[in-house]
Amino acid sequence: MNRSVPMNKAEDISRTWLEDFAQLLTKTENVEEGVTKTFLPDGWLRDLLIFTWDNRSLNGLRKIACYLQENLPRSVISNIELDHHSELAPKYLPLNDTLKCVCSGFKFSTTVANGHGFFRLVEEGPGCWKAATVFIMADSLKGHEELGYELGVYGGHTLSWTDVQAERRKSVEVDPYVLIIGGGQTGLNIGARFRQMKIPALIIEQNNRIGDNWRKRYPTLTLHTPRSYSPMLYQPFPKNWPLYSPRDKIADWLEQYASSQDLTAWTNARAEPIPVYDSKAKRWSVTIIHDGTSIELHPVHIVVATGMLGIPRVPSPTDQNIFKGVVFHASKYEGGKLFSGKRAIIVGAGNTSADICQDLVFHGASSVTMIQRSSTCIVASSTTRDDLLRGWPEGGSVDIADLKAAAIPFLYLKKVLTEHAEEAIAKEKELHDMLRKGGLNVSFGTGGSGCFPLVFEKAGNYWLDVGCAELIGSGRVKVKHGVEIAKFIEDSVIFTDGTSLKADLVVFATGYHTMHDGLKTLFGAEIMDQTGPIWGVDEEGEARGCYRPSGHPGLWFGAGDFYYSRFYSKQLALIIKAIQIGLV
Structure with missing residues (x-):
């Protein structure tokens, strides 16, 4: 069989398949039939916050059908259309010498969210294209989209930026909705995302300067991943940045990033053991030691962004x-x-x-x-x-x-x-x-x-x-x-x-104890025993414990490399925003 697909037919194939998928998402009956029509027998559906406030990956027709059967009756998905952005428009790609894949992005809406998706189709039989993978994600909450840029003119040109920023910073410091523990790339990406979604967040970093968590590592440390993979959220590296980012350049970049993204961050600050959660008020009581001064805060959420690495694991040979x-x-x-x-x-x-x-x-x-x-x-x-x-x-x-x-x-x-x-x-x-x-x-x-x-x-x-x-x-x-x-x-x-x-x-060079075990010193065993493992993957292949409900109310974890914290900070921000505005 000739499986080559002319480029001008990729859109027709994508549009036909998406129409069938849209019909499936509006059904509450015969869901299994619709799934069989649109997915390969070993196909995958990955869902980030569309049908549940969690991340899920379903493999195989039965699991996908059961998942949709359970969740479609309480979901309203509409306005499904292909995405014609140049990098998401329908196209075909070779999977191997004979097999081709048609892929495309698409957009849609739910009652509360604007959604984005992406699918990869494979020809099961002549002219019969079915999905190998389908991805759907909440991109923003309606009426609560990310802010984007400001005009830079305040109070009808009567207020200085310095005064505006000082007032904003003071408001966050006095009553942060979220406390982010850790000012490395993960905490900063999360903080930048939260700011764009009007979630007041205070970042605390135990070191004297933002970026010191990199400066204190071995001198020849360099990212082994290229610069296009490793920028921070909203802020690409300069065009003449090294292909592989050295330790100290990353450290300095993170320090200026906190400033250029207008993040409220305290350095030389640490949380004291053990924060107390009030389940009735749904707030934490946590003591912060900042520049030697004790300050009590009452955030609704604590996000731990200290990275995957816990306490150093050091063997103890005798003598x-x-x-x-x-x-x-x-x-x-x-x-x-x-x-x-x-x-x-x-x-x-x-x-x-x-x-x-x-x-x-x-x-x-x-x-x-x-x-x-x-x-x-x-x-x-x-x-x-x-x-x-x-x-x-x-x-x-x-x-x-x-x-x-x-x-x-x-x-x-x-x-x-x-x-x-x-x-x-x-x-x-x-x-x-x-x-x-x-x-x-x-x-x-x-x-x-x-x-x-x-x-x-x-x-x-x-x-x-x-x-x-x-x-x-x-x-x-x-x-x-x-x-x-x-x-x-x-x-x-x-x-x-x-x-x-x-x-x-x-x-x-024996690694570190798990983040979960290391945090028992700060939060105590009683709280940490309510959370599951942090990092690694669950039976569906989703990251455990990170950027999703941890098992303890108001306690969240962020980890991973630059890409992971850059992308999944959105999922965490959407969940916390949904709580803030009463959707959850």
Whole structure:
């Protein structure tokens, strides 16, 4: 069968399918028949806040039909039409050498929201196009759309911007509707989104400056994702910004971002244990120590945006006190200059370990040994760059790229990646051969799905290579596999297999305890036990606990990379706005 689709027919195919889908969404009977007509047997429906105030991904005709049967009777969806924006208009794309996919964006309305969607259709039989994936999301609440830009003229040209901003800031500081804990990229993206939706939010950051959470990390830290993937909300990087963003440039960018987005943020501020939630008043009582002064606030919501990383996980081998060298967690690593000529052992085999090993070799450590306890998924940074630039092309709309990425259900994407595992592994063969030659145990994710799913499933067990592989292959970074440090002696470490290595420096690049466990210190076990896990994915492939109800009223969590906080801040803002105006 010739499955090629002339470009001028992509719109006809899309329009015909969308008419059938629109009929399905207006039915309360024969829903199963409508689902069978519009979806492939293994099709997916992903819903962000249209039918429920949560995120859901449904796979297969029966699950989709049951979900719609339950929710359609109380939903009114109308004004469904194709989106003709140049980056969302109907078009066809090759899925492989013979199979084509017709895809398009579309718009619609509900009783309370303006919606956006995106579908991918595959030809099941001659002229019979059905959906492999359908994505629907609430884009805004009617009458409460994002503010956009201001004129910049206030009080009929009688008020200065300084006075206007000071008054706005004071209002938020006195009575914030939301308290955001954490002033990194996640907290700032959420804060910027909230401001655009008229949700008064105060951001508190424990460091002395916004951006210090980046400045305090190891000096050679650089984003391994390209700049088109990593801008902040509403504010793209300058055209001459580096392709890969260095640590200190990101830190300074975040600091100016808080100012340019007019966010109300306190630095040198922390929440004291343990905030108290009044279930009748539906408000928190929380004490903030700001510049040494104790201040009590009563927000309706607390959003924790301290990132996925909780308290550093540091193993405790015996007799560390007799070791004459230096031992610390990777979070304390400040660069390799101090360790020239030293014998270094780095425990762990993720991104941070690879970067530190490379940095120590460059600065002349006499020996560098990486301790790998299990296996690691590794791809070249150029592979990730090329993949992300296809999704987030230079000069394209970041908002549309984010929407298209969200339109792919996580478990569907993982299945597709697994089906193409051989091709992906072959692409990394030279890199993997080099690593195995040096003694590293290389894997390629669950079922061969690669590194990307590990970001969401484990937030670890991978690295994007920027040079450490060559050092391992050449022997300048040694690898000791399948062991851990059992104990220390004065000038050496003893491993669990009984072998030993001389050492002057031991760095534990062993990750962090979960965000959930780390927050028990602040909120107490009683509150945190009411919430579920934070990060990882649930049985539908949705991120657990983040940007969706946590299980405890008025308590929310934000995490993830730049894309994730940029896009899903909208979902969190829509839920909180719906509560603020009485829809929920």
